[in-house]
Amino acid sequence: MTAIDNADMKRFEADGYLLVRGLLDPKADLAPLLMEYSEVLDRAAADLVERGRIASAYADLPFGRRAARIIEESSGELHKYLDISLPQKGVTENTPMHCGPAVFQLLRNARLLDAVECFIGPRITSNPTQHTRVKPPARHLEDHGTIVAEMATTVWHQDQGTVTQDADKTDMLTVWIAVTNANRHNGCLLVAPGSHKNGLALHCHDNRANYSRQAIPDRLVGDTRVALETQPGDVVFLNKLTMHASLPNQSDDIRWSLDLRYNPTGQATGRPWFPDFVARDRAAPESELRDPRAWAGLWQAARQRIIDSPPNSFQRWSEDDPGCA
Numbered sequence: 001m002t003a004i005d006n007a008d009m010k011r012f013e014a015d016g017y018l019l020v021r022g023l024l025d026p027k028a029d030l031a032p033l034l035m036e037y038s039e040v041l042d043r044a045a046a047d048l049v050e051r052g053r054i055a056s057a058y059a060d061l062p063f064g065r066r067a068a069r070i071i072e073e074s075s076g077e078l079h080k081y082l083d084i085s086l087p088q089k090g091v092t093e094n095t096p097m098h099c100g101p102a103v104f105q106l107l108r109n110a111r112l113l114d115a116v117e118c119f120i121g122p123r124i125t126s127n128p129t130q131h132t133r134v135k136p137p138a139r140h141l142e143d144h145g146t147i148v149a150e151m152a153t154t155v156w157h158q159d160q161g162t163v164t165q166d167a168d169k170t171d172m173l174t175v176w177i178a179v180t181n182a183n184r185h186n187g188c189l190l191v192a193p194g195s196h197k198n199g200l201a202l203h204c205h206d207n208r209a210n211y212s213r214q215a216i217p218d219r220l221v222g223d224t225r226v227a228l229e230t231q232p233g234d235v236v237f238l239n240k241l242t243m244h245a246s247l248p249n250q251s252d253d254i255r256w257s258l259d260l261r262y263n264p265t266g267q268a269t270g271r272p273w274f275p276d277f278v279a280r281d282r283a284a285p286e287s288e289l290r291d292p293r294a295w296a297g298l299w300q301a302a303r304q305r306i307i308d309s310p311p312n313s314f315q316r317w318s319e320d321d322p323g324c325a
């Protein structure tokens with residue numbers, strides 16, 4: 001049984017997004033993730049203290065405030081320890097990432113995959129374009145004199161623009177999961193309904209970021225922009241061409257979400273240097289990856305491969321594109 005019916009699919013086709021409230025159960029589906037991340041934060045804090053990047057491990061603070069404090073003081077370095085992926089550049093043997101069993105169980109969560117199956121069919125590959133987003137309070141970042149732009153807001157973009165062109169025909173589905181509440185005040189998701197119908201838009205280099213990222217110019221985003229306020233366990237599904245962004249976090253706590261992607265098995269993932277795996281295949285269940293340690297091993301092997309031969313940039317638009325002048 002899935003929580004998604006024909007009317008939902010029609011809405012998804014018309015709007016390019018679908019918000020499914022309560023698809024995941026915070027207790028059963030998200031609590032293991034919270035426990036795992038509390039250990040990840042302990043280890044990251046200890047490592048950052050040892051590396052002289054932060055003055056204290058702030059062990060007496062609750063998770064959200066502790067993460068926010070450490071993100072600020074480490075100028076965003078903490079993000080690497082939490083993310084389920086590796087950075088675009090500068091990967092070394094010591095580059096941290098997080099590929100723990102609770103994340104893997106969530107990637108393979110049956111309720112989630114039942115829903116994903118409605119969109120892309122029964123042969124489901126977990127696409128490695130996947131992130132943990134712990135958004136710290138934007139105000140504090142500015143107080144610290146550093147705007148870690150990626151974390152303060154997400155600029156308008158289409159996810160198809162973040163993968164290589166060999167995946168342009170891939171039926172990639174974005175699955176955004178609320179771990180904490182998200183609302184207009186703390187930086188919820190914004191979507192432009194129907195914006196998936198006109199192909200891939202121009203993206204321009206965004207100078208505010210302290211790393212390279214590209215944004216759709218505001219004039220190309222439709223006038224209708226919908227803020228998706230969500231509770232833990234709510235899930236947003238996005239077409240790969242739907243324009244979306246997120247607001248700055250103006251609260252005093254973190255705003256936490258995961259964004260995962262899936263595609264039909266056999267199609268290009270758009271990040272060939274990162275590992276994908278078969279999350280579900282009803283006809284060939286033996287092809288499914290079920291061992292969390294094997295999955296973590298795939299990412300460790302990918303890190304080594306990237307050190308030996310770094311991938312080319314997957315940014316499609318040149319910095320001097322005339323449309324961006």
Ligand SMILES: O=C(O)CCC(=O)C(=O)O
Binds near residue numbers: 176244257
């Ligand atoms: O949560 C955000 O700020 C952005 C998420 C996003 O871009 C995505 O899910 O593809």
Ligand SMILES: [Fe+2]
Binds near residue numbers: 157158159244
């Ligand atoms: Fe996105």
